Structures are given as structure tokens and as C-alpha cells.
Amino acid sequence: MKSNLNVFLKxxxxxxxxxxxxxxxxxxxxxLAIDIGFSPLETMGMSLIIFxxxxxxxxLQLFSGGASSLVIISSVGAVNSRHLLYGAVxxxxxxxxxLIWKIIISYFLIDQAFAISNEYLKKNKQSNKYFHLxxxxxxxxxxxxSTTFLGIVLGEAIPDKLGLSFAVPLTFLALxxxxxxxxxxxxxxxxxxxxxxxGFNYIPxxxxxxxxxxxxxFTAMILTKVIKK
Amino acid sequence: MSNWSLIIYCGIITxxxxxSMIALIKKEMFNDRIREIxxxxxxxxxxxxxxxxxxxxxxxxxxxEDNPKIIAALIAMIIGIFSRSILAxxxxxxxxxxxxxxxx
Numbered sequence: 001m002k003s004n005l006n007v008f009l010k011x012x013x014x015x016x017x018x019x020x021x022x023x024x025x026x027x028x029x030x031x032l033a034i035d036i037g038f039s040p041l042e043t044m045g046m047s048l049i050i051f052x053x054x055x056x057x058x059x060l061q062l063f064s065g066g067a068s069s070l071v072i073i074s075s076v077g078a079v080n081s082r083h084l085l086y087g088a089v090x091x092x093x094x095x096x097x098x099l100i101w102k103i104i105i106s107y108f109l110i111d112q113a114f115a116i117s118n119e120y121l122k123k124n125k126q127s128n129k130y131f132h133l134x135x136x137x138x139x140x141x142x143x144x145x146s147t148t149f150l151g152i153v154l155g156e157a158i159p160d161k162l163g164l165s166f167a168v169p170l171t172f173l174a175l176x177x178x179x180x181x182x183x184x185x186x187x188x189x190x191x192x193x194x195x196x197x198x199g200f201n202y203i204p205x206x207x208x209x210x211x212x213x214x215x216x217x218f219t220a221m222i223l224t225k226v227i228k229k
Numbered sequence: 230m231s232n233w234s235l236i237i238y239c240g241i242i243t244x245x246x247x248x249s250m251i252a253l254i255k256k257e258m259f260n261d262r263i264r265e266i267x268x269x270x271x272x273x274x275x276x277x278x279x280x281x282x283x284x285x286x287x288x289x290x291x292x293x294e295d296n297p298k299i300i301a302a303l304i305a306m307i308i309g310i311f312s313r314s315i316l317a318x319x320x321x322x323x324x325x326x327x328x329x330x331x332x333x
Contacts, residue, residue: 020319038232045236049237091250105251107244165282168282170319170323176279177310177313180306185269188272196276196281200289
């Protein structure tokens with residue numbers, strides 16, 4: 001059996017290509033937060049306490065637009081409600097763990113770590129395979145905290161003309177490349193994407209993410225049933 | 230509400246979205262049908278992040294004309310399908326985006 005450290009390192013290795021776009025994302029977050037009027041300490045606090053890039057950007061957008069605290073908190077919750085689905089997917093592999101490990105791993109259940117460990121957890125049987133998820137999550141944690149810090153320090157020195165925020169959707173696109181070859185996946189991708197684009201301005205509290213995801217999953221539920229018969 | 234309370238409440242709600250399912254779901258609740266549907270979770274969630282980031286501009290409006298992100302994303306997708314490489318997908322997308330905004 002592979003040692004805990006080996007599995008942890010494998011998680012770091014697997015997640016590292018996904019970390020490249022996190023760098024500009026973290027920088028942009030740091031710069032934006034200061035620009036909007038949060039103190040450096042509060043900005044670091046957001047990255048440490050929330051630790052969810054997309055939702056932190058949503059927080060900034062709504063805050064600068066003068067939204068009420070209730071709207072901001074529920075929007076952050078709605079954007080992050082996708083973790084409910086990640087949790088449901090990985091929970092099968094974590095159910096034998098002690099509560100303390102579940103508490104720790106939950107903090108690291110982020111998009112990139114989920115994406116790489118989902119595959120790993122399915123393919124591997126050994127009892128310490130969850131260290132893969134911890135390795136991926138911890139790597140992202142280090143990158144996210146350090147780039148937030150750099151963004152705070154460097155501030156305006158970073159040109160926003162480069163369009164680095166485009167690296168974020170590209171990361172998620174890269175995570176789907178294997179799914180573009182499968183018909184049901186392609187249909188689910190298109191439906192979820194269309195619902196999100198149309199719902200972006202109409203679904204309140206930024207809940208378009210979870211609404212599109214649930215409609216996408218519902219589509220998958222029907223298609224997998226129909227196509228099998 | 231102070232900034233710090235706002236941040237802490239946002240942190241608590243975010244943590245709960247991550248922890249609740251891991252804490253509540255038991256292994257016995259899974260069967261092949263549930264596993265099959267859950268395998269579509271990435272395909273169902275990621276487009277909800279990708280599409281608006283490409284098609285909705287900074288002013289919150291749908292933009293299809295004069296939008297280099299659409300072409301760059303298509304190039305990245307094609308490169309991704311053939312290379313099956315995460316890095317090649319991200320870099321081809323960024324490179325074509327920069328080419329379109331700075332050169333063309």
C-alpha cells in the first residue's frame with residue numbers, strides 16, 4: 001500500500017496544472033478587494049475564512065454595488081452550493097473516516113481538488129486515498145493565500161488589460177475535455193451553460209450556478225434512463 | 230453589519246456547503262444508479278461557470294458580436310478534445326485570446 005505521504009504528493013502533482021490560472025485569479029481578488037475598500041487584513045481574512053474564489057469575487061461585486069448583507073451572504077451561499085454536490089459525490093469515499101478528518105477535509109473541498117480527486121477516489125481502493133484530496137486542496141490553499149497576499153501588496157502594478165480573469169473559465173473548460181467526447185455529457189453541458197447564461201440576470205442571489213447544475217443533472221437523469229432502454 | 234461579521238457569516242455558510250453532505254451521507258445510501266447520475270456533476274456545474282464568463286460582458290450584458298472570448302474558448306475546446314491535456318487547453322485559450330485582443 002502507498003504511504004499517506006505518497007498519496008498526498010500524488011494529489012499535489014495532479015492538481016498542479018490547475019494551479020496556473022489560480023495565480024492571476026488570486027492576484028485579481030487581492031487587488032479588487034483593496035480597490036473596493038477592504039483593509040489588507042479583511043482581504044486576507046476573506047481568503048482564509050471563505051477560501052472560495054468565485055464566491056469571494058461575487059462578494060466584492062455585490063459589496064461594491066451596495067447590496068445588503070443578507071443579499072451578499074445568501075449569494076455567497078448560492079454560488080457555493082455546488083459544494084453540496086461535490087460533497088455528495090466524495091462522501092461515499094469518506095464515510096468510514098473519523099469526524100475530525102471529515103471536518104478537516106471539508107475545508108479543502110474546492111473545485112480543483114474535487115475535479116482531480118474525484119477520478120482518483122473512484123479508481124483507487126486503498127483506505128488512505130483521501131490524502132489525495134487533502135494534497136490537492138492544501139496546494140490550492142497555499143497558492144490562493146499567497147496570491148491574495150501578493151495582490152494586496154502589488155495592487156495597481158498588475159495590468160487588468162491582460163484579461164487574466166479569462167483564465168478562470170478556461171480552467172473549468174480544461175476540466176471537461178474528456179466529457180466533450182460523450183453525447184449525454186455534451187447535452188448536459190449545453191443545457192446547463194444555456195440556463196446559466198440566460199438565468200445570469202434573472203435568477204436572484206446569483207443562484208444561477210446551482211439552478212443550472214440541478215437542471216443539468218435532471219437532464220442527465222432522464223437521458224441515461226432513455227438511452228439505456 | 231461590520232465587514233468582519235459579513236466575512237465570517239460568508240465563511241460559515243461556505244463551510245457548511247462543503248461539510249454537510251460529507252457529514253450526513255452514509256455509504257449505504259449509494260447505489261449504481263445514484264453513482265451514475267452523480268458522475269455527471271462536473272458536466273452539470275462547470276458550464277454554469279464557463280458560459281456566463283464567456284458570453285456575459287463586464288456590464289452584465291449578453292455579448293455575442295465582437296467577443297474574442299468565444300473564439301478563444303472554441304480554440305481551447307478543440308485543442309483540449311484532441312490533446313486531452315489540461316495545460317494545453319488553458320494555454321491555447323489564453324494565447325488565442327491575447328492574439329485576438331492585441332494583434333488582430
